[in-house]
Amino acid sequence: MSESTTTLRAPAREVPLFSIRRVWTLAISTLTQLVRMKTFYFLFAFAVLLLAIGNFNFASSPAQALSTVKKVSFGAMDLFAWLFAIVATALLIPRDLEDRTLYTILSKPVRRIEYLLGKLCGVLIVIGISLSVMFVVCAGMIQWKEAGYIAEEIGTTENQITEETRQAILLIQKNGFHPELAIATLASFMKAAVVASVTILLSTFASSSLFTIIISVLVFLVGHAHTMATNFWLAESDNSIVVQMLLKLFKIVIPNFQIFSFSEGIVQGATVMPAAIWQMAGLTGAYLVVFMLLSLLTFVDKEF
Amino acid sequence: MSEPAVEVSNLTKVFSTGLSKNYVVAVDNLSFEVAAGEVYGLIGPNGSGKSTTMKVVLGLMAASKGSAKVFGYESGDIRARNEIGFLPENPYFYKHLSGEETLKFYGKLCGLKGSELKDRIAELLKLVDLEGAAKRRLGGYSKGMLQRIGLAQTLIQNPRLVILDEPTAGVDPVGSRQIRDLILKLKEDGYTVFLCSHLLEQVQEVCDRVGIIFKGRMRREGTLDELIRIESQTAMTLENASPELISKIHDLISSDDAAKVIEEGHPRTTLERLFIQIADQNRKEESA
Ligand SMILES: Nc1ncnc2c1ncn2[C@@H]1O[C@H](COP(=O)(O)OP(=O)(O)O)[C@@H](O)[C@H]1O
Ligand SMILES: [Mg+2]
Numbered sequence: 253m254s255e256s257t258t259t260l261r262a263p264a265r266e267v268p269l270f271s272i273r274r275v276w277t278l279a280i281s282t283l284t285q286l287v288r289m290k291t292f293y294f295l296f297a298f299a300v301l302l303l304a305i306g307n308f309n310f311a312s313s314p315a316q317a318l319s320t321v322k323k324v325s326f327g328a329m330d331l332f333a334w335l336f337a338i339v340a341t342a343l344l345i346p347r348d349l350e351d352r353t354l355y356t357i358l359s360k361p362v363r364r365i366e367y368l369l370g371k372l373c374g375v376l377i378v379i380g381i382s383l384s385v386m387f388v389v390c391a392g393m394i395q396w397k398e399a400g401y402i403a404e405e406i407g408t409t410e411n412q413i414t415e416e417t418r419q420a421i422l423l424i425q426k427n428g429f430h431p432e433l434a435i436a437t438l439a440s441f442m443k444a445a446v447v448a449s450v451t452i453l454l455s456t457f458a459s460s461s462l463f464t465i466i467i468s469v470l471v472f473l474v475g476h477a478h479t480m481a482t483n484f485w486l487a488e489s490d491n492s493i494v495v496q497m498l499l500k501l502f503k504i505v506i507p508n509f510q511i512f513s514f515s516e517g518i519v520q521g522a523t524v525m526p527a528a529i530w531q532m533a534g535l536t537g538a539y540l541v542v543f544m545l546l547s548l549l550t551f552v553d554k555e556f
Numbered sequence: 557m558s559e560p561a562v563e564v565s566n567l568t569k570v571f572s573t574g575l576s577k578n579y580v581v582a583v584d585n586l587s588f589e590v591a592a593g594e595v596y597g598l599i600g601p602n603g604s605g606k607s608t609t610m611k612v613v614l615g616l617m618a619a620s621k622g623s624a625k626v627f628g629y630e631s632g633d634i635r636a637r638n639e640i641g642f643l644p645e646n647p648y649f650y651k652h653l654s655g656e657e658t659l660k661f662y663g664k665l666c667g668l669k670g671s672e673l674k675d676r677i678a679e680l681l682k683l684v685d686l687e688g689a690a691k692r693r694l695g696g697y698s699k700g701m702l703q704r705i706g707l708a709q710t711l712i713q714n715p716r717l718v719i720l721d722e723p724t725a726g727v728d729p730v731g732s733r734q735i736r737d738l739i740l741k742l743k744e745d746g747y748t749v750f751l752c753s754h755l756l757e758q759v760q761e762v763c764d765r766v767g768i769i770f771k772g773r774m775r776r777e778g779t780l781d782e783l784i785r786i787e788s789q790t791a792m793t794l795e796n797a798s799p800e801l802i803s804k805i806h807d808l809i810s811s812d813d814a815a816k817v818i819e820e821g822h823p824r825t826t827l828e829r830l831f832i833q834i835a836d837q838n839r840k841e842e843s844a
Contacts, residue, residue: 260558260593261716261746263627267638267667277664281650288652351648356709359614359642360665361634555617 267361274362275369282374286340291378294332298386301328306393314401314420318427319520321397325390326436326519332386333379333444334472340375341451342464354556365548368456372448372544379444387437391429398428432518435529439515442536446507447472449543456551475509507539559628561717561748562590562613566622569608569772582608584772585622590750592627592716595743597763598752599831605772606752607645610721613750614642626717638666641710645721647702651695655686655705658694659712666713680708684738700731707738711747718742720751724758736762756831768834775834783830789818 286292305324348354357367401424405417451468458464481502514528569583583605590596598606611617613624615632629636649658659677663669668676681687684704694702703723710718723739724732739762742749753759760766760780767777776783794801809815 258593258744258746260748261714264635264638264713264715265667267634269634271667273667274665277661281661285650285652351650352644352646353649355616355644356642356647356649356662356706357665358616359637359640359644360662360713361638361667362665363634553618556611 270363271366274366275373278357278362278367278370279373279377282344282371283377285344286374286378291336291340292382294336295382295385298328298332299389301325302389302393306397314404315423315427318394318397318401318424321394322390322427322433322519325386325393326433326440326515329383329386329390329437330440330443330515333383333440334447336379336382337375337444337448338451338465338468338472340378341371341448342455342461342468344371344375345452345455346459346461349556358556364551364554365544368452368544368547368551372445372452372540375448376441376445379448380441383437383441387434391433394429398424426521430518430521432524435524436515436518438529439512439518439532442532443509443512446509446536446539446543449540449547450507453543453547453550456547456554471506472509475506476513478503478506478508478510507543508535511535558592560589560625561592561594561627562588562596562750563625564588564609564613564622565624567609567612567619567624568621569605569612569617570620582772583612586769586772586774587622588767588774588777590717590748592748593743593746594764595739595749595751595762597759597766598750598769599754599756599759599766600752600769601754601835604754604769606754606769607721608772609769610642610719610750610752614640614719638713639716641712641715641718643703643706643710643718643720643723646726647706649694649702649706649709652693654691654693655681655697655701655708656690658705659708662709663712668713676712676714680711683711683741684708685734698731700727700734703727703731703735704738707735711742715747717748717750720749722753723751724753724755732758768831770834770838775838776830 302325305321345354348357358364402421405420405424406413447468450471451464454464454467455461458467482499511532514522514525514532518524565587567583567586568581571580571582572578573580586605586609588596588598598609600606608617612619613626613631615637618632624631626636627639629639650661653661656677659680660673663673663676678687681690684707686701686704686708689697689701694705697705707720707723710720720739723735727735736758739749739751743762743764749762751759751763763780765777765779766783768775768783806817809817
């Protein structure tokens with residue numbers, strides 16, 4: 253035999269037990285995957301929608317028109333973010349399994365938590381980029397319309413700006429662009445992050461993407477009923493142990509998506525409470541940690 | 557002897573199927589070792605537990621009983637996987653990536669970067685003869701090309717052990733020839749290769765040792781030569797033997813009391829026959 257003549261290979265280099273670089277590699281690969289699945293095309297659809305509502309005169313006053321444009325465009329952004337988070341995340345892991353890329357990835361020196369984090373980060377990068385682009389487009393659109401309405405208002409007065417015109421301009425500005433709108437976009441992003449982590453948890457044990465998508469959407473919708481659920485159960489019962497437990501379980505298992513609802517107020521021109529932002533950021537972080545740990549719990553012993 | 561590359565001891569893997577209390581014993585008290593530097597082939601028909609054994613060695617599955625070690629590391633340990641390159645059965649990889657991008661992705665996962673990664677990719681593309689197709693997306697690769705880019709992928713981090721699940725299955729004769737040549741090249745380069753196949757004749761020439769697995773159990777193990785040799789029999793392969801010579805030999809044999817001719821004809825794959833014999837034996841045992 254030729255063993256004596258060939259030299260055996262040297263032991264492999266040491267591997268880090270956890271590596272952000274590997275997470276990053278997986279995230280970028282997920283990003284590439286989503287880009288090449290042509291998911292960015294919906295941005296064009298969004299731009300068309302925006303142009304359509306921007307040039308459609310359905311409101312009686314400039315202030316109302318601006319308010320509608322804001323509501324529709326930011327509503328669309330929010331819808332896109334959470335829906336994309338669910339659908340993209342639910343498709344990714346089953347697809348890797350089907351392609352058997354999961355085998356080759358997990359048989360490299362990669363930890364399973366790194367894989368899950370990589371998928372989550374990849375989806376979030378896509379959502380982050382899309383939301384940023386959409387925000388810039390929206391902001392430009394609103395500011396352009398705002399400037400147009402103001403110019404119109406000034407144009408109607410011949411010589412001096414009357415008090416009436418001043419009031420009209422103020423009203424337009426009040427309904428126009430505000431930097432706080434960025435916070436509403438941030439809220440959409442964080443909401444998408446939480447819903448993506450819920451979807452990852454589901455797809456670590458569900459075998460069908462459709463099931464994962466449906467349950468994720470349900471969790472998302474039910475997650476808007478925290479206050480309602482609390483009130484309902486408290487009113488219906490004498491706080492028996494069973495009800496208390498159920499309520500606790502609901503509050504633990506279903507994330508409270510109401511922490512993001514203040515962003516609707518921002519879009520309508522309300523001022524932002526810094527406390528609400530901090531609460532949102534803190535809870536988002538906590539939810540991400542909890543759901544990723546739960547995902548790892550089912551994924552770490554999963555057999556392929 | 558140095559530490560074995562793979563050490564499987566009393567490995568049992570049981571799958572519970574469905575909701576009922578049905579069990580499939582995919583691997584049944586299997587033990588074997590793959591020495592560093594050798595090419596070891598696990599051979600058996602479909603469903604005999606080859607892939608399952610490999611997945612346990614890789615840590616993709618947990619053993620129900622027993623253990624598997626890779627260069628002394630428990631399987632499932634990230635350091636064990638660091639020493640392994642794995643090519644799964646019918647690999648597909650990401651269709652949207654080119655050959656080069658695929659290698660880059662796996663290289664980065666293994667911690668390679670910069671010019672080292674670039675050089676390694678160039679070296680491997682050359683080794684598997686895919687330099688021309690490096691920039692093409694895998695969606696357009698043939699089965700043989702996929703198998704070769706898969707093989708390159710297994711080697712990216714310079715592992716000591718290469719695990720190949722059915723490396724030649726579904727590949728045309730030319731492609732399968734190329735893959736076998738590559739396996740021989742790997743052995744020359746000091747890699748340890750652990751492969752499995754249900755196609756005996758395709759891998760027998762590359763394997764130093766083979767284990768024959770059937771229904772999750774090891775039935776025979778040894779070098780090809782040992783397995784094929786039947787001590788009580790002697791085979792003679794003659795060239796240009798005239799009919800007269802053959803008849804003389806027959807006369808000689810019939811003059812001996814003990815000896816008799818069992819078979820005569822042209823030589824062919826004997827491992828296959830051994831294999832069929834084992835399957836037959838098993839069937840008889842079961843019907844008995
Ligand atoms: N995930 C699984 N769940 C249930 N049974 C399985 C699973 N994987 C393999 N098996 C069963 O285990 C046996 C061995 O399968 P496998 O290891 O794939 O065989 P081979 O690779 O030799 O063709 C088969 O009977 C197969 O049906
Ligand atoms: Mg198999």
